[in-house]
Amino acid sequence: MKHFIDQCRQLIGSTHVLTDSSDMTSYLTDYRQRYIGTAAAILKPANTEQVAEIVKLCAQHRIAITPQGGNTGLVLGSVPDQTGRSIVLSLLRLNQIRHIDDINNTITVEAGCILQQVQNAANSVDRLFPLSLASEGSCTIGGNLSSNAGGTAVLHYGNCRALCLGLEVVTPQGDxxxxxxxxxKDNSGYDLRDVYIGAEGTLGVITAAVLQLFPKPASQLTAFVAINSVEAALALLNLARSNSKDTVLSAFEIMSSYSLALVKQHFPELKQPALKEHPYYVLIEFSSQDSEAANCAALENLMTIALDTGTAQDAVLATSLAQSNTLWQLRESISSAQAAEGKNIKHDISLPISQIGTFIQQTDALLQQKFNGCRMVTFGHLGDGNLHYNVSAPKNSSIDDFLAQQNAINRVVYDSVAQFSGSISAEHGLGAQKRDEILRYKSPVEMQLMRSIKQALDPLNIMNPGKVVQPLP
Known part of the structure; x- marks a missing residue:
């Protein structure tokens, strides 16, 4: 290992090879501060060529590689295991905007670019890069692509896979x-791009990407709506679709009353809308390339119909960008508020949109039967079927005792997801956390195909081993 580390120092400079434990801790600790891996070193190359040379050295010495961007993942996909026979390959220095083509509506960026940096670069040429996440100030494009990130704009623009046209990748052989x-349009063989997107660094290292840009909306308007049930939210979603003919329904987020109460408790400085308490709330965003007046008329018409029919109970329309940002901040602060409340069990699931109400009703009841008093923090991207269905411990209970039941709680939730033909991972990926869990819900044929791809592309099993799928024996 010493010889390998010395070679790396010669290759990228001693400053960018971290071996001191105090320097390595942040790279080895997962985002939720619950797991710490070990590694021989943290390597921070400056460009794609250096990445390729590092991978060649790792293949030669049979050293595992954990690619890492902003380390904001939630399923232990971006931290190494505890064997100590791996390196963390940090891509944060690959942070250049290589090219913007405002005629082709594309931007070419390196994998270490922070998502917000790409959004700002698009804005500088009066374009929109629509991927939007709560962690956009720290997550990287490479990590977004590796997990096929979703976020709040999937309803209209699609997830990362839909936003990416091309990739630059270092293979496990260092090519x-x-x-x-x-x-x-490029129908010239197998779509290798889609093989790497969502693979969580297990098949190669994404070093750059061509991303799609879009015209900036002339108007974006937001409404915060109180409703009595998930079924009412689904009815409101159908109304919103039918009333957005001249506009775009660009976001449709749901959050439970308890989710919002946690935000109010832990972030009292955030101004909440003047609405009476109801079981659920919906955040709706309409976008338009036309005038703000037309967009406002569409949103007001939707709210009039929803209130007159009893689909909605009350609503607040943002009348300024500042008010809109405040409403969005309430939604984006739910995860932080739940973390401030205490450790919890997260579930990032997707379901057929029409089944979400029945799923919540049935699964809530099952959890209360088996884990009486558990508190449900339910919110997410209702418009595209992605639910963050999180479970907090009963009030005044032992957190350690509660977390000891995590596997049993997961089983209830995931079995219910499977019953409704959903997925146990919508946008966070599998990582190490759900690698074995997925075996219960994917067919042997599907798992064998995944293992075959892993074996074919990474026969030495050096690319993020232990994540997503176990290799063929």
Whole structure:
């Protein structure tokens, strides 16, 4: 290992090879501060060529690689295991905006670019890069692509896979595949881009990408709506779709009353809308390329119909960008508020949209039967079927005792998800946390196909081993 570390120092400079434990801790600790891995070193290359040379050295010495961006993942996909026979490959220095083509509506960026940096670069040429996440100030494009991130704009723009046209990837052999094609049509063989997106670094290292840009909306308006049930939210979603003919329904988020109460408790400085308490709330965003007046008329018409029919109980319309940002901040602060309340058990699931109400009703009841008093923090992207269905411990109970039941709680939730033909991972990925869990819910044929791809591309099993899928024996 010493010889390998010395070679790395010669390659990228001693400053960018971290071996002191105090320097390594932040790279080895998962985002939720619950797991700490070990590694021989943290390597911070400056460009794709250095990444390729590091991978070649790792293949030669049979050293595992954990690619890492902003380390904001929630399923232990971006931290190493505890064997100590791996390195963390930090891509944060690959942070250049390589090219913006405002005619083709594309931007070519390196994997270490922070998402907010890409959003700002798009804005500088009067364009929109629509991927939006609560962690956009720290997560990286490479990590977004590796987990096929979703966020709040999937309803209209799609997830990361839909936003990416081309990739640059370093293979497990240290070769560089230049697939940075800024094409919307390219039917010239297997779509290698889609193999790497969502693979969580298990098949290669994404080092750059061509991303799609969109015209900036001339108007974006937000409404915060009180409703009595998830079924009412689904009815409101159908109304919103039918009333957005001249506008775009760009976001439709749901949050339970308890979710919002946690935000009020832990972030009292955030101004809450002047609405009476109801079981659920919906955040709706309409966007338009036309005038703000037309957009406002569409949203007001929707609210009039929803209130007159009893679909909605009350509503607040943002009349300024500042008010809209405040409403969005309430939604984006739910995870932080739940963390401030105490440790919890997260579930990032997706379901057929029409089944979400029945799923919540049935699964809530099952959890209360088996884990009486558990508190449900339910929120998410209702418009695309992605629910963050999180479970907090009963009030005044032992957190350790509660977390000891995590596997049993997961089983109730995931079995229910399977019953409704859903997925146990909507946008967070599998990582190490759900790698074995997925075996219960994917067919042997599907798992064998995944293992075959892993074996074919990474026969030495050095790319993020232990994540997503176990290799063939």
């Amino acid at each position: 560089i595949w230049n697939g940075l094609r800024a094409l919307r």
